[in-house]
Amino acid sequence: MPKSKDHRLPTNISSKCVKCGTCHSVCPVFDAVPTESHTARGKMALIEAVAQGRLEESERYRDYLEACLLCGACQEACPNEVPTLAAMLEARESLAGRMGLKTGKGMILNHLLATARGFRLAMRTGRAVQGLMFRRIPESSGLRRRFPLPLIPEDRTIPGVARDFFTDLYTGTVRTGSGPRVGIFAGCMTNYFYPETGADMVDLLGMLGATVVVPEGQVCCGMPALAGGARDTVRDLAMQNLEAFEEYDLDAIVTGCASCGGNLKDNFRALLAEAGASEPRIEAFLSKVMDINEYLARMGLPSRTGEGADEEAGREPLTVTYHHPCHLGRLQGVKEEPVRLIQALPGVRYVPMEEADRCCGMGGSFSIENYDISKRINDRKVDRILETGAQAVVTSCPACILHIRDGLRRRGRADVEVHHVAELITRRMEEEEVESGKEKGESGRGDAETRGRGEEVSCEGERGG
Numbered sequence: 001m002p003k004s005k006d007h008r009l010p011t012n013i014s015s016k017c018v019k020c021g022t023c024h025s026v027c028p029v030f031d032a033v034p035t036e037s038h039t040a041r042g043k044m045a046l047i048e049a050v051a052q053g054r055l056e057e058s059e060r061y062r063d064y065l066e067a068c069l070l071c072g073a074c075q076e077a078c079p080n081e082v083p084t085l086a087a088m089l090e091a092r093e094s095l096a097g098r099m100g101l102k103t104g105k106g107m108i109l110n111h112l113l114a115t116a117r118g119f120r121l122a123m124r125t126g127r128a129v130q131g132l133m134f135r136r137i138p139e140s141s142g143l144r145r146r147f148p149l150p151l152i153p154e155d156r157t158i159p160g161v162a163r164d165f166f167t168d169l170y171t172g173t174v175r176t177g178s179g180p181r182v183g184i185f186a187g188c189m190t191n192y193f194y195p196e197t198g199a200d201m202v203d204l205l206g207m208l209g210a211t212v213v214v215p216e217g218q219v220c221c222g223m224p225a226l227a228g229g230a231r232d233t234v235r236d237l238a239m240q241n242l243e244a245f246e247e248y249d250l251d252a253i254v255t256g257c258a259s260c261g262g263n264l265k266d267n268f269r270a271l272l273a274e275a276g277a278s279e280p281r282i283e284a285f286l287s288k289v290m291d292i293n294e295y296l297a298r299m300g301l302p303s304r305t306g307e308g309a310d311e312e313a314g315r316e317p318l319t320v321t322y323h324h325p326c327h328l329g330r331l332q333g334v335k336e337e338p339v340r341l342i343q344a345l346p347g348v349r350y351v352p353m354e355e356a357d358r359c360c361g362m363g364g365s366f367s368i369e370n371y372d373i374s375k376r377i378n379d380r381k382v383d384r385i386l387e388t389g390a391q392a393v394v395t396s397c398p399a400c401i402l403h404i405r406d407g408l409r410r411r412g413r414a415d416v417e418v419h420h421v422a423e424l425i426t427r428r429m430e431e432e433e434v435e436s437g438k439e440k441g442e443s444g445r446g447d448a449e450t451r452g453r454g455e456e457v458s459c460e461g462e463r464g465g
């Protein structure tokens, strides 16, 4: 096994910061907690001070480093092009190398997450006991705790662990078509909590004629471990994923998770090289990776759906707004594609949202460890959503879906639907087929039902428990 890289502090990066303060105005955490240490400028100064020996690494330093969503807004706004995200990730890695991870976090990141078997076992256990610890809230399909639990506040709504995991339901070649061969990288949120999103992607890609493959050996992309500083774990996960997807001859590797896609595109090249993979192997894998929105746009989906159908059909369209996940819009530059896809859907009217690319406040473990801050950031997102008057908000990241649903429910607005873009498109396409079938005097339901939704996956959220 290749050796861990040396733990070193990113002074070369953090010292690029000229302390201009431009990043303050865009930082969601600073907006919620206006203290210098919560800004990129403050964190760059702390990292520099530690690197120069003026400050000791400590738990307090760790808390400041981890009180960041990794949303990238500071990096985007920085006139000096300071790679703040890389600096913060390297600093967290350095800290973990010198001081270790927090006890519970270390166990999760270094042991449970590191192997597919261990993580699945943990999820199965969670599924078995969640009914004892959580209650279903009446107005929606989420769960709330029954009694005080560490890290889970009373007012937080979380999804239940799915009754059936996506990679149990879909394994190997799951659709055979005459088009490109497309592999699905599921990601943990889709696999364990929202298998319906994975099912939608299978259906959608199948409808477009693809041969759809779900490689069985795929594991977590490692983003939580990378954010926690556990680089050794992420490197092993990256290698397991490379080997899983190499088993199949694929034209594209598609994900519906913004954070997984961002991690694969931005970090896997270096991680796989550290793990000893050759450049041609790495290139063959990563050159195929794309978000589902990118894939659909490349396949020309908007022009296949067509506009103006609502007037013809005499129906009231569903009003839909879109939230840009930070790791897709800002970090991968995929902003136009989802909006164009939504705008082109029949039966849907797109209404733009102010601050659509502002973070929802999720930030992975940030929202667990800093829920009060996360909630305040989320409140602003919910305000923007409600201002649009849209009946549904659509996004491209399961973690954003979780957090936005929680925010809407806290405000008593569970009536506003929250969907993954793949779900919206798949349902609209199925409904269109039903409508056109009716016009032709056919039952119109056969094709949609035989695609496997519903029978295979509970799509209504209350799974397990």
Ligand code: SF4
Pocket: 016, 017, 018, 019, 020, 021, 022, 023, 024, 040, 041, 044, 074, 077, 078, 079, 080, 081, 082, 084
């Ligand atoms: S905008 Fe860039 S250079 Fe200015 S303080 Fe923030 S990180 Fe430093």
Ligand code: SF4
Pocket: 026, 027, 028, 029, 030, 038, 039, 040, 067, 068, 069, 070, 071, 072, 073, 074, 075, 084
């Ligand atoms: S990544 Fe986002 S949350 Fe973190 S310092 Fe930058 S703007 Fe603030």
